[in-house]
Amino acid sequence: MTPNRCLLGISDATLSDWRNDLLPPDEAQRLTDHLPTCQACQAHVIAMTRIGELLRAQRVPHASEVVWRSVHDSLQYKGRNTMTNLQKTLALSGLGTAAIVVTLFAIILVAFNGHKPANSITRVPTVTVVPTATSIPAPWQTVSNLAYGKGIAFGHSDPLTGYVCGTPEGVGATHLRFGITHDGGHTWQAPIITSIPGNDCHVYVNPYIIQDLVIGTRPCWKGCDNSDTYYRSLDAGLSWVPQVAPAGNEASGLTAFGFPRWTPTALFFMAELPGASGGPLSPPKHYIAVSVNGGPLAWTATNPDFGTSIYQTPNSANILGTQLVVTDSNNDALSTTDNGQSWHTITLADNLQAHIVTTYTGQTLLAENSASSYSISHDGGQSWQTLPAFPDAGSPSFEGQAFMAPDTTIFLDYASGNPTSTPTGIYRLAPGSPTWVWSAPAIATGFLTAVSWDVAGHPRLLWSVGSTVDNSLPPPNDRPAIEFHSA
Amino acid sequence: METSPEFTHSRTRWLVMLAMLPPTSARDDAEQAEHAAAVAVFEEIFWRFERRIFGYLWRMTGDEQAARDLTQETFLRAWQHVAMLQDRPDHGAWLFRVASNLALTHLRRGHAPVGAAQPFAENDPASSDPAGRFAERDLVRQTLLELSPQQRAALVLHEVYGLSCKEIGATLGISFDAAKMTLYRARAQFRQQYPREEDLR
Numbered sequence: 001m002t003p004n005r006c007l008l009g010i011s012d013a014t015l016s017d018w019r020n021d022l023l024p025p026d027e028a029q030r031l032t033d034h035l036p037t038c039q040a041c042q043a044h045v046i047a048m049t050r051i052g053e054l055l056r057a058q059r060v061p062h063a064s065e066v067v068w069r070s071v072h073d074s075l076q077y078k079g080r081n082t083m084t085n086l087q088k089t090l091a092l093s094g095l096g097t098a099a100i101v102v103t104l105f106a107i108i109l110v111a112f113n114g115h116k117p118a119n120s121i122t123r124v125p126t127v128t129v130v131p132t133a134t135s136i137p138a139p140w141q142t143v144s145n146l147a148y149g150k151g152i153a154f155g156h157s158d159p160l161t162g163y164v165c166g167t168p169e170g171v172g173a174t175h176l177r178f179g180i181t182h183d184g185g186h187t188w189q190a191p192i193i194t195s196i197p198g199n200d201c202h203v204y205v206n207p208y209i210i211q212d213l214v215i216g217t218r219p220c221w222k223g224c225d226n227s228d229t230y231y232r233s234l235d236a237g238l239s240w241v242p243q244v245a246p247a248g249n250e251a252s253g254l255t256a257f258g259f260p261r262w263t264p265t266a267l268f269f270m271a272e273l274p275g276a277s278g279g280p281l282s283p284p285k286h287y288i289a290v291s292v293n294g295g296p297l298a299w300t301a302t303n304p305d306f307g308t309s310i311y312q313t314p315n316s317a318n319i320l321g322t323q324l325v326v327t328d329s330n331n332d333a334l335s336t337t338d339n340g341q342s343w344h345t346i347t348l349a350d351n352l353q354a355h356i357v358t359t360y361t362g363q364t365l366l367a368e369n370s371a372s373s374y375s376i377s378h379d380g381g382q383s384w385q386t387l388p389a390f391p392d393a394g395s396p397s398f399e400g401q402a403f404m405a406p407d408t409t410i411f412l413d414y415a416s417g418n419p420t421s422t423p424t425g426i427y428r429l430a431p432g433s434p435t436w437v438w439s440a441p442a443i444a445t446g447f448l449t450a451v452s453w454d455v456a457g458h459p460r461l462l463w464s465v466g467s468t469v470d471n472s473l474p475p476p477n478d479r480p481a482i483e484f485h486s487a
Numbered sequence: 488m489e490t491s492p493e494f495t496h497s498r499t500r501w502l503v504m505l506a507m508l509p510p511t512s513a514r515d516d517a518e519q520a521e522h523a524a525a526v527a528v529f530e531e532i533f534w535r536f537e538r539r540i541f542g543y544l545w546r547m548t549g550d551e552q553a554a555r556d557l558t559q560e561t562f563l564r565a566w567q568h569v570a571m572l573q574d575r576p577d578h579g580a581w582l583f584r585v586a587s588n589l590a591l592t593h594l595r596r597g598h599a600p601v602g603a604a605q606p607f608a609e610n611d612p613a614s615s616d617p618a619g620r621f622a623e624r625d626l627v628r629q630t631l632l633e634l635s636p637q638q639r640a641a642l643v644l645h646e647v648y649g650l651s652c653k654e655i656g657a658t659l660g661i662s663f664d665a666a667k668m669t670l671y672r673a674r675a676q677f678r679q680q681y682p683r684e685e686d687l688r
Contacts, residue, residue: 016671047678047687052646054627060542061551070559444596
């Protein structure tokens with residue numbers, strides 16, 4: 001019988017990296033040498049291979065002829081401006097007629113809705129978690145001067161202050177723009193063009209000092225070689241100073257970068273460093289570095305024990321809270337409250353997967369388990385309480401992680417489900433509530449990215465960062481979009 | 488390049504169709520040359536990638552009609568930006584990015600993938616198909632559609648079309664780490680959901 005786990009502790013994730021050619025050559029070779037001796041690893045590699053074979057063996061229908069015809073037919077009028085004046089006149093007449101019909105229909109529809117029974121509405125889910133809404137849910141709204149937004153963050157010490165970074169287009173804008181709100185996101189100041197090269201970014205806010213910010217740039221398509229570099233501003237974005245990452249600027253795959261709450265000046269950096277894929281087959285590496293000097297970053301190594309305690313590439317690191325929580329591919333979670341000098345293991349409930357979210361208080365943790373329900377801990381992970389199951393736990397398609405407001409209201413972006421039983425949209429679980437409640441339409445152009453709240457910690461607005469429909473094209477046609485919706 | 492009679496026939500039809508494209512009488516020679524070059528580029532792109540893009544979208548949606556529509560839309564956008572495409576070599580990456588965004592938008596707008604919600608029945612073809620081939624393909628399709636759209640995209644892009652994690656990240660607009668993790672989770676989910684364990688040994 002094939003053992004379930006490798007005796008050396010090599011995880012499925014490491015084997016997945018090996019198959020993806022993502023391991024350093026020396027470790028890949030050691031793993032290659034190890035495979036013939038380990039039935040568990042062999043079984044997993046064979047399964048991965050078979051999955052690929054099964055997918056490639058699928059018989060795809062033939063549709064070329066139909067596609068050709070439809071493309072051709074569309075090209076005849078969409079591709080070029082070739083209509084005669086008569087055609088244009090007829091088309092405009094048709095459009096005018098259509099517009100009148102649509103307008104009349106809309107008027108009738110509005111009037112009809114106005115006389116509908118309260119529980120007879122369109123587009124409202126029919127499952128038990130749906131609120132008894134009395135009107136068609138409001139759509140997501142845009143902010144006109146945020147059309148450059150790629151990253152968004154709100155301050156914890158001042159929840160009405162938020163920041164946005166980005167560029168309006170992937171190519172052509174050589175430097176990031178930066179904007180500020182002081183009223184919780186209702187109005188945003190005109191963006192300033194920063195000194196930071198790039199066209200995609202994250203922004204992080206010091207939870208204690210609202211003017212203390214970090215921008216991390218992300219890979220971009222074209223015209224930008226400034227990926228995975230970091231800039232800090234101590235004056236709310238007026239000036240930016242480039243920072244030196246722990247391994248020079250060789251780090252890739254930025255996972256997290258932020259400010260732990262136990263000291264206002266420390267920053268954590270977490271990334272995959274060259275040769276840092278970890279595993280018992282290679283020496284311990286430092287995945288996380290800490291800067292505690294508060295000024296220009298001078299990185300100090302984390303406790304070397306960290307490298308052996310959590311030898312797999314961490315899945316996530318969550319920094320907001322009185323502790324830093326790191327999870328790995330073996331579903332283990334470790335936390336530190338002393339800038340990485342010591343780590344302790346958090347005991348997770350059964351079947352928990354590596355997905356931890358810390359909250360504003362730091363003692364409240366949220367963990368996703370394998371059945372796509374959630375467990376919550378209010379004591380830093382010492383005890384866990386299972387939250388009400390999400391209605392479509394059998395076929396989960398969540399986009400990104402859960403978001404939690406300081407009052408522990410939780411939001412999930414449920415992207416694709418069965419429209420007749422569990423409609424897509426944003427679901428909300430209020431503190432103490434027994435059910436998830438559908439609270440906002442699905443986001444057509446992006447993902448749930450942030451939740452902002454009022455001074456009492458109650459959620460106010462949901463924020464989505466993505467792209468407009470036109471952004472089905474890559475840059476230079478890239479058009480970011482930030483939308484918001486009432487929480 | 489291997490060319491089947493069907494392909495040649497269809498290719499001829501396509502060239503005829505292209506010849507029917509907008510009248511050229513009003514254009515000067517330079518415009519005509521530019522148009523001809525654009526048509527040539529578009530034609531090459533279409534024939535090189537149409538099967539791949541359609542196959543990808545079919546796997547993403549599980550629906551032939553939706554895959555056709557999205558494939559059409561993908562190539563319409565290619566035509567609209569053919570001038571830009573002429574200057575870049577990565578046509579495949581561009582098309583997969585467009586197709587991915589169209590598919591994800593399509594699914595996020597509430598178009599559930601066809602077959603995704605169908606449970607594996609007791610009289611599943613797996614037990615009635617002696618050769619097992621049809622059943623296996625159907626099981627693969629259903630299992631694939633059980634994954635989240637992003638997981639499905641990552642798995643198909645990697646296993647079927649050979650994209651690296653970096654390329655998957657660029658295609659789906661996610662980080663390298665996220666692409667790696669999505670692919671890992673997609674494999675794990677597929678292995679967990681696929682009902683015939685013996686096929687994976």
